[in-house]
Amino acid sequence: MSAVMAEKPFLLEAEGLAKAFKGLLAVHNYHVRVSKGEILGIIGPNGAGKTTVFNLITGVLPPTRGWIRFQGHNIVGRAPHEIARMGIARTFQNIRLFRALSVRENVMLGLQMHARAGLGETILSLPRFLERERRLADEAMHLLELFDLDHLWASPAQSLSFGHQRRLEIATALATRPSLLLLDEPAAGMNPSEKEELMGLIHHIHKEFDLTIIIIEHDMRVIMGICQRIQTLNYGEVIAEGTPAEIQANPRVIEAYLGHSQPMGTLLQRA
Amino acid sequence: MNKNTLFYLALLTGLLFLAQSLLNDYYQRVLAVVFINIILTVSLNLTNGFVGDFSLGHAAFMSIGAYLSAVLTLPPASKAGLMPQLPAWLGQLEVPFLAATILGGLLAALVAAVVGIPVLRLRGHYLAVATLGLMVIVRVVAINWTAVTRGAKGINGLPAFTNLWWVFGWAVVTVYVVWRLVNSSYGRAMIAIREDATAAAARGVNVTAHRMLAFCVGAFFAGIAGALWGHLITAITPHSFSFLITFNVVVMLVVGGMGSISGSILGATVMTLVPEFLRRVETSLSLGGHPLYGLSQIIIAVTITLVMIFRRQGLLGGREVQLPRLFDRQRALPQARVDTTG
Ligand SMILES: Nc1ncnc2c1ncn2[C@@H]1O[C@H](COP(=O)(O)OP(=O)(O)OP(=O)(O)O)[C@@H](O)[C@H]1O
Ligand SMILES: [Mg+2]
Numbered sequence: 001m002s003a004v005m006a007e008k009p010f011l012l013e014a015e016g017l018a019k020a021f022k023g024l025l026a027v028h029n030y031h032v033r034v035s036k037g038e039i040l041g042i043i044g045p046n047g048a049g050k051t052t053v054f055n056l057i058t059g060v061l062p063p064t065r066g067w068i069r070f071q072g073h074n075i076v077g078r079a080p081h082e083i084a085r086m087g088i089a090r091t092f093q094n095i096r097l098f099r100a101l102s103v104r105e106n107v108m109l110g111l112q113m114h115a116r117a118g119l120g121e122t123i124l125s126l127p128r129f130l131e132r133e134r135r136l137a138d139e140a141m142h143l144l145e146l147f148d149l150d151h152l153w154a155s156p157a158q159s160l161s162f163g164h165q166r167r168l169e170i171a172t173a174l175a176t177r178p179s180l181l182l183l184d185e186p187a188a189g190m191n192p193s194e195k196e197e198l199m200g201l202i203h204h205i206h207k208e209f210d211l212t213i214i215i216i217e218h219d220m221r222v223i224m225g226i227c228q229r230i231q232t233l234n235y236g237e238v239i240a241e242g243t244p245a246e247i248q249a250n251p252r253v254i255e256a257y258l259g260h261s262q263p264m265g266t267l268l269q270r271a
Numbered sequence: 272m273n274k275n276t277l278f279y280l281a282l283l284t285g286l287l288f289l290a291q292s293l294l295n296d297y298y299q300r301v302l303a304v305v306f307i308n309i310i311l312t313v314s315l316n317l318t319n320g321f322v323g324d325f326s327l328g329h330a331a332f333m334s335i336g337a338y339l340s341a342v343l344t345l346p347p348a349s350k351a352g353l354m355p356q357l358p359a360w361l362g363q364l365e366v367p368f369l370a371a372t373i374l375g376g377l378l379a380a381l382v383a384a385v386v387g388i389p390v391l392r393l394r395g396h397y398l399a400v401a402t403l404g405l406m407v408i409v410r411v412v413a414i415n416w417t418a419v420t421r422g423a424k425g426i427n428g429l430p431a432f433t434n435l436w437w438v439f440g441w442a443v444v445t446v447y448v449v450w451r452l453v454n455s456s457y458g459r460a461m462i463a464i465r466e467d468a469t470a471a472a473a474r475g476v477n478v479t480a481h482r483m484l485a486f487c488v489g490a491f492f493a494g495i496a497g498a499l500w501g502h503l504i505t506a507i508t509p510h511s512f513s514f515l516i517t518f519n520v521v522v523m524l525v526v527g528g529m530g531s532i533s534g535s536i537l538g539a540t541v542m543t544l545v546p547e548f549l550r551r552v553e554t555s556l557s558l559g560g561h562p563l564y565g566l567s568q569i570i571i572a573v574t575i576t577l578v579m580i581f582r583r584q585g586l587l588g589g590r591e592v593q594l595p596r597l598f599d600r601q602r603a604l605p606q607a608r609v610d611t612t613g
Contacts, residue, residue: 058473060469079477080469080472080473081473081475081476081478084472084473084475085475089473089474092470096467096469097470098462098467098470100462100466100589101459101462105459108459109459109460109463109476110474110475112459112460113474116456117455119457119484122457123448123451123452125451132456133456173473173474175474176474
């Protein structure tokens with residue numbers, strides 16, 4: 001196990017977390033401690049419970065047992081939008097954009113919780129409303145530039161290519177100004193050069209936005225290249241945790257992947 | 272408001288003056304009904320088209336608006352005769368039409384809030400069932416609360432305050448408010464909820480609050496429409512606002528295209544005028560000596576079926592039609608929305 005800086009409080013902490021779906025224990029006794037600024041990877045075979053962990057942290061699903069603390073506050077039982085407002089943003093494994101909204105509106109939606117006009121101002125179209133809308137639009141364009149999507153700002157999100165949609169989804173998550181970003185398989189479906197770009201982007205936003213990141217990813221090159229620490233889940237349980245080197249050498253991890261007939265070769269060679 | 276909007280408003284106002292002086296009473300009344308239906312359809316669109324909930328409550332909210340405004344506008348002399356059991360303070364009260372209309376809308380919105388608080392926290396189509404239930408409750412109250420509603424007899428002799436200007440004015444207000452809401456952070460949130468409520472919440476959108484807002488604003492304008500309708504027909508009974516009204520409004524919405532304000536205006540206009548025209552045709556046409564009663568309903572039903580088969584997204588397909596800009600060309604945040612409701 002890696003030595004996490006002692007003293008410093010953890011940004012995110014969870015203990016004894018469990019989630020049962022009608023008898024199926026998707027997550028079992030899960031625990032995690034993430035310090036500010038860290039990039040933690042979560043790997044594990046299909047159905048290991050990785051996405052469920054994200055759903056528990058973001059309040060999409062209530063845990064069956066256990067607690068989660070973010071910035072020292074208990075967040076179990078809070079509504080998803082409250083958790084988002086506290087500073088946890090996520091992307092989804094199957095991209096979930098608002099297809100009918102434009103690229104820019106998708107970003108503005110994430111931004112607007114920080115600067116939106118009141119109902120009266122909006123209906124009466126007061127100067128403050130117009131000013132706020134303009135500011136939201138400007139800020140959205142700024143973010144889009146960073147993601148090299150600004151030229152597509154007026155297109156409906158559904159018309160974007162797969163790679164662009166993945167990038168846009170990260171941009172919309174950043175728009176909420178999170179301190180913790182959860183990425184669920186951001187490299188899925190990308191070709192090697194796109195993956196390379198993605199890694200650069202993640203490194204960049206990590207520094208630029210002062211982020212703490214948890215990333216679920218099957219691609220070992222991506223995960224080994226980005227993360228300082230990796231957790232391995234199998235059957236809903238953490239079976240190993242450590243630095244990339246430690247994880248690669250861990251026999252339980254190797255066995256978990258072999259047992260699921262996943263390409264073990266990638267795990268060993270690529271990193 | 273910019274020059275273009277003002278120009279079109281002035282144009283419509285002029286046309287309305289013409290209509291008022293040229294059309295006979297029958298056509299003026301049809302035109303008034305068109306505007307009332309525009310209010311109903313545009314306001315229902317907020318919940319059913321933009322947020323993606325399915326409310327069937329418009330008849331109930333109309334009923335609430337109509338009854339309250341009727342009790343408020345009736346002169347004390349008529350109230351003494353019609354409803355002798357009315358509490359004294361209410362019997363003495365005579366409220367101006369505008370205030371009575373607004374109060375009718377506010378009561379409808381309040382009832383919507385009471386229904387919405389338990390229901391709109393739930394996912395799924397509970398709202399349709401709850402609003403159907405509300406319709407039944409409102410009717411039962413209207414039938415049994417005889418001191419105020421006169422029960423099944425209903426209230427007649429309402430002052431005929433509603434004219435083209437009132438319905439036109441309220442239609443403009445409805446369209447303006449809904450348009451303003453939809454093209455703001457509120458509208459973005461509503462459309463996001465329709466597209467994917469879980470993802471919207473993950474971006475900080477308070478899903479329940481926005482569903483609630485849309486539902487209550489919709490109910491408010493339905494209450495207004497009910498008040499206008501009551502003072503147009505000048506008589507209301509518990510059966511005036513039946514499921515058929517809700518059904519008609521949903522049809523107007525679907526035909527015009529959900530999620531489009533101009534679609535709602537078009538749908539309401541077409542689906543008011545066509546049946547009205549057909550009703551006249553069916554009495555004049557005859558086959559073997561019998562007037563063809565029911566022909567209009569059959570034609571409408573067939574039309575709706577055809578729309579559902581060939582153009583499920585409605586006439587405008589969720590897009591907005593913009594009137595040509597005659598003056599400035601700046602401003603206007605480009606719209607890049609597509610319909611995905613179909
Ligand atoms: N909402 C749900 N209802 C019922 N079962 C669920 C639900 N969500 C997940 N599961 C089940 O829980 C288990 C864990 O699923 P989860 O999506 O967390 O896995 P994962 O590790 O993300 O897998 P993958 O790598 O395929 O994305 C699976 O067996 C899945 O079928
Ligand atoms: Mg998953």
